[in-house]
């Protein structure tokens with residue numbers, strides 16, 4: 001058979017595309033992108049490289065056809081290239097201040113999703129929100145929050161999955177797969193470290209390459225391999241000097257040259273400072289009116305006339321956007337405004353909440369509560385209103401909007417300021433508790449007065465205290481305490497009633513000075529559209545809790561690599577947060593290097609309040625018979641999980657590397673979630689990605705010769721018997737391929 005050269009194939013495809021013969025349909029996305037780009041004028045090419053906010057900003061109106069959402073990139077009708085209609089985010093189709101006239105189904109927060117350790121469910125969540133995006137007229141969902149929790153006070157922790165590269169990469173990739181199954185481009189964001197909101201437009205992460213490759217970059221690498229997102233969104237902050245969207249290292253050396261990524265890099269909104277970002281590898285300037293100029297429009301076109309570097313990049317940039325369009329068949333599957341079955345979709349949100357809620361403490365089987373309990377005092381946390389919703393660009397509400405917003409004004413008077421107000425959805429925990437215990441006397445006190453709360457608690461069999469930590473984009477939490485006197489509230493209630501159950505709604509970890517005095521603690525995160533029900537399901541045992549922490553809960557800020565939040569003394573928080581011209585804020589991330597979260601705790605020998613991976617159940621499980629096999633360096637672990645209790649439940653077995661040649665090196669290298677009936681057991685096998693055993697050295701992954709010790713765990717600190725296996729050293733190159 002005759003094989004065509006690349007240019008011959010392009011010519012054939014051009015002919016085919018003109019005549020609309022089937023060959024065009026069979027072409028790869030890459031080939032189709034090349035054909036279309038070759039037919040474009042420069043004005044059409046630049047059209048694909050610049051996105052507008054979908055509203056008027058700084059006197060610049062969006063092009064026709066914009067929908068209320070994050071933005072629009074005009075299409076090229078002559079060549080059947082559709083516009084890109086963009087909306088946020090990983091938790092659902094955002095509310096946009098009600099401007100669209102309808103809402104979306106709210107998935108639980110990213111940390112709740114992370115706590116499920118269930119890729120199939122997270123993929124189903126992605127499928128659901130992607131289908132809603134498509135039905136509301138969008139074809140780009142700015143979803144796929146992959147950043148690791150390096151800073152426990154980060155105001156956006158609730159948008160991300162956790163602190164471990166494997167867990168975040170696998171779940172993030174699954175979400176993207178689900179979203180894109182709807183002919184929607186998804187992103188992964190914010191590439192590659194976006195650790196805090198304080199000084200977010202200029203803070204500079206200082207970290208060495210090996211640490212970066214083994215942690216945050218690895219999370220993105222895995223997510224991209226598993227989800228194949230059409231786009232990657234670069235972050236606001238700087239890494240080792242340049243802004244992320246201007247980082248040749250990140251956008252070209254790593255993403256394109258090492259990983260062979262074919263999609264496009266879009267900037268975060270208001271993250272571009274000049275035309276030369278295109279030379280670093282940025283393909284599309286997003287929400288461009290927020291920047292000082294529409295750089296990727298006329299300036300790019302003009303530069304391409306005279307400067308061959310821009311000429312080359314312009315073609316490449318357009319082709320990468322087209323690749324994402326064709327790889328996801330956007331051109332043949334335009335989004336259509338259709339009705340959404342919110343009730344059916346909310347079932348997915350409910351399941352994520354049910355599987356993501358983590359039972360942190362349960363003294364003497366205090367939970368589940370019996371539906372025959374006589375009296376319950378529900379206290380605090382606006383549990384009579386709804387469940388908490390995080391703030392910022394990811395905020396989703398149902399068609400009816402929020403049940404309540406609390407004016408906070410930390411964002412000042414500026415546009416978007418109310419993005420940062422604490423808010424509650426319409427899923428009411430108090431109602432769900434009343435439904436679960438129809439014969440009980442259920443009282444509610446808002447918790448503003450300790451004496452009143454304590455009195456109510458003392459008059460009931462059980463006190464359920466709801467406490468909230470609100471997080472929002474644009475603002476970090478200054479410390480890990482529960483704000484507004486809630487620690488004192490829990491302490492007062494616990495003193496009045498030994499049977500006190502605490503339900504926490506938080507974006508990230510919180511400290512619990514009252515822990516020893518309460519009977520049970522449930523971490524509900526921001527539990528989404530049906531969060532109230534999910535909480536009651538867990539409290540009363542309709543659902544056996546199976547969530548496991550995707551992040552470490554420190555005992556105090558003193559245990560963190562940076563006990564004080566960088567910039568806490570110098571930076572005034574604000575949503576746009578650009579700071580004064582020339583503002584600087586360096587954060588030293590070499591302190592923990594790649595030892596993020598539980599790995600830092602293991603390295604330092606610190607005991608957290610609750611470890612990564614922790615989560616109790618109403619049944620018990622055993623893990624037995626860990627056996628390791630090594631085939632040319634590929635380690636496979638097999639073992640049995642058994643439900644040894646008397647209720648159905650799901651377990652998450654976690655496989656950790658614990659030591660290399662006898663030295664502590666803790667890493668999660670595999671996990672498996674299994675639903676088991678009482679007495680049932682399952683045989684499980686997990687194959688370990690060699691990059692998780694490796695160290696980054698001399699531009700590749702070095703798996704040193706030696707003894708590798710593994711253990712199964714119920715958490716990062718609750719580990720079973722160890723097994724050791726010998727591995728003969730080998731190397732993977734920067735693309736992950738084995739070196740000879």
Ligand code: BGC
Pocket residue numbers: 070088089142189268269393
């Ligand atoms: C956020 C992004 C978001 C974008 C568009 C920015 O403020 O950082 O995550 O996708 O806005 O709304």
